[in-house]
Amino acid sequence: MDTDRYLERIGVDPTTVTPGAIDLDTVARLQHAHVGAVPFENLAIVGDPFDDATDGEGVVLDLGHIHEKVVERRLGGYCFELNGLFGWLLGELGVDTHRVAARVVGDDGTGRPPANHHTNVVTFDRRFLVDVGMGIPTMRRPLPVDGEVVTDSAGVAWRVVESDRPDETHLTQYRRPGEAAWRDRYLFTDVPRELSYFEATCDYLQSAPESPFTGEPVVSVATDTGHVKLKRDTLVRYEGNERSEEPVAAEDWHDVLARRFGLQYRTA
Template identity: 65%
Template structure:
């Protein structure tokens, strides 16, 4: 781990990080989700090149560093939070990897360990997550049920889970009058990165996986998010969402302009 290079990748001054405080944790999480995109091109390959099946996802930490920091790519949760945990520990935070179950459209959380997040111990325990698509968690979230509202007005909380196999539920809502939505279930049992290998292999290969169809590319912004599809760019600012068409010949230019990703098939 070269923590200085990682912080520079996030646009941060390495000399500004003197000790592991909550404010430092908030800053590095917020800048991470606004700089490093959630993207699945390693799984899907180039959407306009039938010969490109993607490089595949590998969870060895040196490989993740080379991909995300040196090549300035993104990744999905096992990659992003997998590497982020290494950075947090290098910066002096007491950070544990934890397994979670992202909730699908049917309300179920399956398969087990389909998401990697982190729990950091400071004045209390916080979920810290830089590995989600939309909606994106932008700041540390305490496990005590208190509500945290981010810079774009999305509120988050952690409540007790009603499932017998998990301890907590992470919830969010876009509006104060809206119902709380379950984002993922989790327990704060520490895990090794190798714990996620089987589910990672499944999610990058199974036809029913949400990641083996069209590529997913998204990034938080200071006032919303941007999300790239094979034929359009979705941009949300506050509560307003717009969608503009993207021609196949312009797709890679948009990918580089909006996400900083220079993708070329292996």
């Protein structure tokens, strides 16, 4: 890994980061920078939405390949890529970190399929989730695994509680500004995994017609106080509980992708 180029990719001056002397505040700074610089997107799976003859290049769970895609080509990715790469960066910087398999919870309250999300756990005085690979809402800062509630710069509160399921030990929840009830985000068990552990689910998510990643293009990134999301024909802005939309014409789509998300992804 070229750690300096990676740090520059997320807008962090490499001279401000000292490998082997990384504290929790530094990890928080890197996480916040990452989610604002590297989009969560599925374009490697769906390809160019305005060229039916062009397929996506596919997702390859190889750290060298992901590094070339995200750092050198300055593209984005989804959880297995983004958290896989960020976990590698933290390890190279001397942080005590390991990969964890999780299950994003659907609208029906179930988490399936197994290992449909990759996140990271770091250890300082206690353990923290560090996640840069989610869509909306994005986790922007380390989250203690001991139940402490933290609120991010977008006003979203996060916590980890014990799971009441026999197959997972923890449940990550969030609460948007002004809401009283907690929403379930993902289940996980704090067991270290290799990146190869996620290969079967990654193959499923990038090929199955029922996968949320094989349909329409989705690109999102965190802003200072919210999120912005690009779909096939709409740009959506989220600020707190406010949501606004504006139409995006086909001929403008790639320009919006480049201007708002920094992605040069035209394949035709």
